[in-house]
Amino acid sequence: xxxxxxxxxxxxxxxxxxxxxxxxxxxxxxxxxxxxxxxxxxxxxxxxxxxxxxxxxxxxxxxxxxxxxxxxxxxxxxxxxxx
Amino acid sequence: xxxxxxxxxxxxxxxxxxxxxxxxxxxxxxxxxxxxxxxxxxxxxxxxxxxxxxxxxxxxxxxxxxxxxxxxxxxxxxxxxxxxxxxxxxxxxxxxxxxxxxxxxxxxxxxxxxxxxxxxxxxxxxxxxxxxxxxxxxxxxxxxxxxx
Amino acid sequence: xxxxxxxxxxxxxxxxxxxxxxxxxxxxxxxxxxxxxxxxxxxxxxxxxxxxxxxxxxxxxxxxxxxxxxxxxxxxxxxxxxxxxxxxxxxxxxxxxxxxxxxxxxxxxxxxxxxxxxxxxxxxxxxxxxxxxxxxxxxxxxxxxxxxxxxxxxxxxxxxxxxxxxxxxxxxxxxxxxxxxxxxxxxxxxxxxxxxxxxxxxxxxxxxxxxxxxxxxxxxxxxxxxxx
Amino acid sequence: xxxxxxxxxxxxxxxxxxxxxxxxxxxxxxxxxxxxxxxxxxxxxxxxxxxxxxxxxxxxxxxxxxxxxxxxxxxxxxxxxxxxxxxx
Numbered sequence: 001x002x003x004x005x006x007x008x009x010x011x012x013x014x015x016x017x018x019x020x021x022x023x024x025x026x027x028x029x030x031x032x033x034x035x036x037x038x039x040x041x042x043x044x045x046x047x048x049x050x051x052x053x054x055x056x057x058x059x060x061x062x063x064x065x066x067x068x069x070x071x072x073x074x075x076x077x078x079x080x081x082x083x
Numbered sequence: 084x085x086x087x088x089x090x091x092x093x094x095x096x097x098x099x100x101x102x103x104x105x106x107x108x109x110x111x112x113x114x115x116x117x118x119x120x121x122x123x124x125x126x127x128x129x130x131x132x133x134x135x136x137x138x139x140x141x142x143x144x145x146x147x148x149x150x151x152x153x154x155x156x157x158x159x160x161x162x163x164x165x166x167x168x169x170x171x172x173x174x175x176x177x178x179x180x181x182x183x184x185x186x187x188x189x190x191x192x193x194x195x196x197x198x199x200x201x202x203x204x205x206x207x208x209x210x211x212x213x214x215x216x217x218x219x220x221x222x223x224x225x226x227x228x229x230x231x
Numbered sequence: 232x233x234x235x236x237x238x239x240x241x242x243x244x245x246x247x248x249x250x251x252x253x254x255x256x257x258x259x260x261x262x263x264x265x266x267x268x269x270x271x272x273x274x275x276x277x278x279x280x281x282x283x284x285x286x287x288x289x290x291x292x293x294x295x296x297x298x299x300x301x302x303x304x305x306x307x308x309x310x311x312x313x314x315x316x317x318x319x320x321x322x323x324x325x326x327x328x329x330x331x332x333x334x335x336x337x338x339x340x341x342x343x344x345x346x347x348x349x350x351x352x353x354x355x356x357x358x359x360x361x362x363x364x365x366x367x368x369x370x371x372x373x374x375x376x377x378x379x380x381x382x383x384x385x386x387x388x389x390x391x392x393x394x395x396x397x398x399x400x401x402x403x404x405x406x407x408x409x410x411x412x413x414x415x416x417x418x419x420x421x422x423x424x425x426x427x428x429x430x431x432x433x434x435x436x437x438x439x440x441x442x443x444x445x446x447x448x449x450x451x452x453x454x455x456x457x458x459x
Numbered sequence: 460x461x462x463x464x465x466x467x468x469x470x471x472x473x474x475x476x477x478x479x480x481x482x483x484x485x486x487x488x489x490x491x492x493x494x495x496x497x498x499x500x501x502x503x504x505x506x507x508x509x510x511x512x513x514x515x516x517x518x519x520x521x522x523x524x525x526x527x528x529x530x531x532x533x534x535x536x537x538x539x540x541x542x543x544x545x546x547x
Contacts, residue, residue, distance in 0.1 A: 002085075002086050002089065003474075004470060004474070005086050005089045005090060006089050007474055007477065007478070008093075008477075009089050009090070009092060009093035009096075011477060011481050012093060012097070013093065013096045013097070013100070014481065014485060015481070015484065015485075016096070016097055016100045016101075016120050017100060018484070018485055019104070019116050019117075019120065020100065020103070020104045020107075020108065020113065020116070020117065022493075024490045025112060026490040026493070026494065026538070026542070027487065027490040027493040027494075028113075028116060029538070030484065030490070030493040030494045030496070030497035030538070031484060031493065031497070032116055032119065032120075033497050033501070033534060034481075034484060034497050034500055035097075035120065035123065036123065037497075037500060037501060037504050039123050039126075039127060040504070040508075040523070040527065041504060041507065041508065041511070042090065042093065042127060043127075043130065044508060044511050044520055044523060045086075045090075045511070046090065046130055046131065046134055046153070047138055047139055047140045047141075047153045047515075048130055048140070048153065048158045048161070049140050049142070049355035049519050049520050049522065049523050050158055050159075050162050050280070050282045050355045050356065050357070050360075051126075051130060051158050051161050051162050051165070052355075052508075052520075052523045053347075053355050053356055053360050053522060053523045053526050054162050054165045054166065054359060054360050054363075055126075055165055056523055056526050056527040056530065057360045057363040057364060057367075057526055057530055058165055058166070058168070058169050058363060060501060060527055060530040060531045060533070060534045061363065061364070061367045061530030061531075061533045061534055062169055062363050062366065062367060062445065062449075062530075063119075063169060063172065063534075064533075064534035064537050064538065065367065065370070065374075065449065065533065065534065065537045066169070066172060066173055066176060066449070066452070067176070068537040068538060068540070068541045069449070069452045069453055069537070069541070070112075070176040070177075070179070070180060070452065071112070071541065072541040073180060073452070073455055074112065074179065074180060074183050074189070075183075076112060085257070087257050088257065091252065091255075091257060092252075095248050095252060098248070099241075099244065099245060099248060102241070102244060103241050106237045106240060106241060107234070107237050107238075107241075132260060133260045133262040133265060134260070135260070135262075139515070139517065140355075140517060140519055140520075141269060141280070141281040141282060142279060142280045142281065142282075142354070142355065142519050143273065143279040143280075143281075143421065144279070144517065144518060144519055146421070148273075152269045152281070153265075154262035154264075154265030154266075154269075155265060155268055155269065155272075155281040155282045155284070155285045156262070156264055156265050156268065156285055157265075158282045158285075159282050159285040159286045159290060162282065162286065162359060163286070163293075163294065163297040163359065166297075166301060166359045166363070166441065167297060167300050167301055167304070169363075169445075170300070170301045170304035170305055170308075170445075171304055173304065173305070173308050173445075173448050173452070174304045174305075174307050174308045174311070176308075176452075177308040177309075177311040177312045177452065178311055180311075180312065180455060181311050181312070325540060329536060329539075329540065332536070336532070336533075339529065340529060340533075343525065343526070343529055347522070347526065354519050354522050355519050355520075355522050355523060356522055356526070360526065364526065364529070364530065367530065367533050371533065371536075374536065374537070374540055
């Protein structure tokens with residue numbers, strides 16, 4: 001199980017750094033949802049299915065929805081074909 | 084390497100990245116993202132406090148009672164903490180919306196300047212205008228899309 | 232200058248965390264309370280999911296306080312957002328795929344949410360998770376067709392009734408000399424749907440409260456005017 | 460716990476998928492690329508959670524996969540919806 005945990009932690013931390021470094025907020029939000037995804041798998045690995053389910057519901061559904069709505073209304077959501 | 088060391092590294096790494104984001108960022112929305120990361124790391128750390136190797140989930144399935152079960156108390160704490168976290172996130176985002184609506188900027192430096200000006204105005208204090216005073220304050224730059 | 236101080240602070244923080252990490256006794260915990268609960272919860276509360284036993288049985292009062300915090304956060308968010316202006320231009324209607332998908336997905340999400348709430352004492356899940364799913368389910372049609380009116384009066388009514396019923400179920404134990412929020416009713420067969428006394432009722436109240444709160448918050452956020 | 464050969468192969472394939480999708484997420488270059496990578500990761504994770512349920516030999520973890528599978532769709536729809544509304 002060690003290698004699986006290691007891979008998930010590396011993916012999670014890499015996307016956490018990406019959240020702070022990416023200029024575009026759409027990309028940052030995508031990376032943020034990947035962080036909560038990795039966290040959900042880690043919660044399953046530490047045998048907490050209840051917490052994993054909460055994190056899945058919040059991170060995948062409601063959190064993305066909240067941020068998407070708010071960023072759209074803040075005018076930070078620029079769709080570009082290139083760049 | 085032990086699984087527990089990897090897990091603790093993940094939790095501490097998330098906390099460190101979250102605090103770094105709060106301290107270094109100048110954009111309000113980026114700070115809210117960083118608060119989310121910090122909260123996630125804290126939740127993981129709380130859950131790891133009672134980790135035991137080989138324990139199974141604290142749920143009885145089909146009348147089969149496992150020999151060693153994980154501690155349900157931190158799990159219950161973290162479960163509610165995550166739901167409250169999303170409430171806090173929503174509140175922070177609505178505050179950011181109000182700030183954008185009122186002042187037209189989300190840059191923390193500009194927001195701080197505006198705040199000081201408003202406090203000065205409300206208190207009736209003239210901005211310092213002596214010959215030895217530092218250069219007048221730059222007008223708040225109206226950046227709306229900022230980097231890290 | 233500010234960047235430099237921030238970097239210095241982070242360096243100190245990193246050293247501090249590394250020191251804590253080095254001296255920490257990893258994986259040496261003996262969860263006394265947790266083991267006691269694991270040993271006794273099946274007889275005392277009767278729920279197969281011990282996390283549910285802790286959330287509603289042993290720490291029910293804390294859960295009530297946490298619901299209060301969530302309510303405060305949601306209300307404050309609503310207050311901060313304020314009333315949307317009447318002339319606000321709503322988002323354009325979604326494409327055919329999302330409209331058809333929302334119609335198809337609404338009943339599925341409803342069933343999943345109710346399943347998660349009702350089986351909260353048997354499988355992972357419960358009021359908090361199911362409430363989130365219900366909130367998303369009721370918000371999805373609004374995402375597909377912006378401008379659809381959502382009855383805020385009904386949402387507040389459900390929210391208030393759910394919160395009140397949580398407290399009333401807690402108070403029902405008090406006339407018989409027991410503490411607030413003591414689990415009532417028959418424990419039943421461990422692992423069957425009708426077991427664990429009044430815990431499923433409490434979880435239904437929690438689910439409805441969380442769901443209506445978050446759905447109302449999402450609807451209010453969606454009704455706020457876009458800034459460009 | 461010991462993994463059977465089938466579980467080992469399944470987990471190895473899933474990890475390969477995770478690695479490739481994460482590469483796309485970090486490299487970009489456009490935000491749409493990163494968004495699609497996040498969605499792919501969500502689908503892979505749903506399968507991975509089902510795989511973990513098999514490894515742990517406990518059906519309760521399947522509920523997590525169910526919730527993740529249904530709500531990942533909603534998250535992606537939220538991304539896509541905000542993009543669609545912005546492109547006049």
